[in-house]
Every structure is written in C-alpha cells, then in structure tokens.
Amino acid sequence: xxxxxxxxxxxxxxxxxxxxxxxxxxxxxxxxxxxxxxxxxxxxxxxxxxxxxxxxxxxxxxxxxxxxxxxxxxxxxxxxxxxxxxxxxxxxxxxx
Amino acid sequence: xxxxxxxxxxxxxxxxxxxxxxxxxxxxxxxxxxxxxxxxxxxxxxxxxxxxxxxxxxxxxxxxxxxxxxxxxxxxxxxxxxxxxxxxxxxxxxxxxxxxxxxxxxxxx
Numbered sequence: 410x411x412x413x414x415x416x417x418x419x420x421x422x423x424x425x426x427x428x429x430x431x432x433x434x435x436x437x438x439x440x441x442x443x444x445x446x447x448x449x450x451x452x453x454x455x456x457x458x459x460x461x462x463x464x465x466x467x468x469x470x471x472x473x474x475x476x477x478x479x480x481x482x483x484x485x486x487x488x489x490x491x492x493x494x495x496x497x498x499x500x501x502x503x504x505x
Numbered sequence: 506x507x508x509x510x511x512x513x514x515x516x517x518x519x520x521x522x523x524x525x526x527x528x529x530x531x532x533x534x535x536x537x538x539x540x541x542x543x544x545x546x547x548x549x550x551x552x553x554x555x556x557x558x559x560x561x562x563x564x565x566x567x568x569x570x571x572x573x574x575x576x577x578x579x580x581x582x583x584x585x586x587x588x589x590x591x592x593x594x595x596x597x598x599x600x601x602x603x604x605x606x607x608x609x610x611x612x613x614x
Contacts, residue, residue, distance in 0.1 A: 418525055421525050424529040428533050440532070443545070455556065458563060463572075466572040477579075481587065487594060
C-alpha cells in the first residue's frame with residue numbers, strides 16, 4: 410500500500426517539475442516549487458514507513474518548515490523587485 | 506480490530522494518493538495561474554491530510570504519530586499562508602484572474 414502512495418507522490422513531483430519548467434509566469438514556477446516541497450514532505454513520511462526507518466520523520470518535519478520559509482523569502486524578493494521596477498518606470502515617465 | 510484499522514488506513518492512504526495525483530494533474534494541465542493554484546491546494550489539504558492520517562493509523566500510539574501530527578499541523582498552517590502570499594503577489598504584479606470560461610492560452614503564446 411505504501412508503494413502505491415509513493416508512486417503517486419513521485420508522479421505528482423514529476424508533474425510539478427513539468428509545470429516549473431513550462432510555467433509561463435514566475436508565479437507558476439514558484440507554485441510548482443512549493444508543491445514539490447510539500448510532496449517531498451509527504452514522500453519522506455511515506456518512505457519512512459515503507460523502509461521502516463522512522464528517523465526520516467524528523468527530516469520531513471524540518472523540510473516542511475524550511476520549504477515554507479524558502480517560498481516566502483523568494484516571494485518577498487520578487488515583490489521587492491516588482492515594486493522597484495514599477496518605481497523606476499514611473500520615475501522615467503516623469504523625467505521624459 | 507487490527508484488521509479494521511488496517512482497512513481504514515489503506516482506504517485513507519489510497520484516497521490520499523488519488524487526491525495527490527489529481528492535484529498534480531490539475532497543476533500541470535489547468536489553463537492559468539489561479540486555477541493551477543486551486544488544483545495545487547487540493548494536494549496540500551486533502552492529499553497531505555489523508556496520507557498522514559493513514560500513516561498515523563498504521564503507526565499506532567507511538568512517538569512517530571506525534572511527529573506526523575506535528576508535520577500535519579505545520580502543513581495545514583503554512584500551505585494556506587504560502588498560497589495567500591503567492592496569490593496576493595501575483596495580483597499586485599498585475600496578473601488579473603479571468604472571468605467566464607477560460608480557453609487554453611499557453612499553447613498559442
């Protein structure tokens with residue numbers, strides 16, 4: 410039974426990677442990266458029981474936290490950059 | 506009793522795997538960002554919840570169950586926050602959601 414869930418999670422991770430490669434906007438890629446991270450947490454939890462190694466659960470716990478912080482940090486960076494570009498655009502409009 | 510718990514955990518694990526798969530398919534195939542976000546959030550709530558509950562049933566009353574509950578709690582707290590931040594950043598950047606029926610635009614672009 411764990412095998413089926415592992416395979417489903419792996420296929421979903423592949424599809425998330427496909428979306429990250431295709432994604433027209435940067436937000437699509439970020440969404441796919443976030444999804445990939447969540448699926449990694451699930452995969453780690455399932456694999457911990459598939460191979461009978463409960464230590465993997467600690468890795469899953471840490472990964473869940475780091476993934477969230479990483480996505481928020483990248484989002485903040487992109488938002489800052491968009492704000493800066495908008496401000497530069499307005500400044501160049503005023504000077505011309 | 507053991508068999509009942511086994512069957513219950515198999516059902517939840519299979520349903521969770523199905524939800525994860527459907528959500529991944531939606532994230533790959535949906536036409537624009539907001540519909541993709543909708544599909545991806547399915548895997549974060551139902552998929553993760555059902556899979557983790559299924560494993561919890563298998564683990565029984567051990568330390569692993571507490572760790573799994575902590576993982577589930579973190580996922581349920583963080584994934585809506587990340588989705589909200591992502592959607593608000595996308596809207597602020599000028600990516601408006603479309604109203605009405607949506608056609609596949611990615612192929613023509």
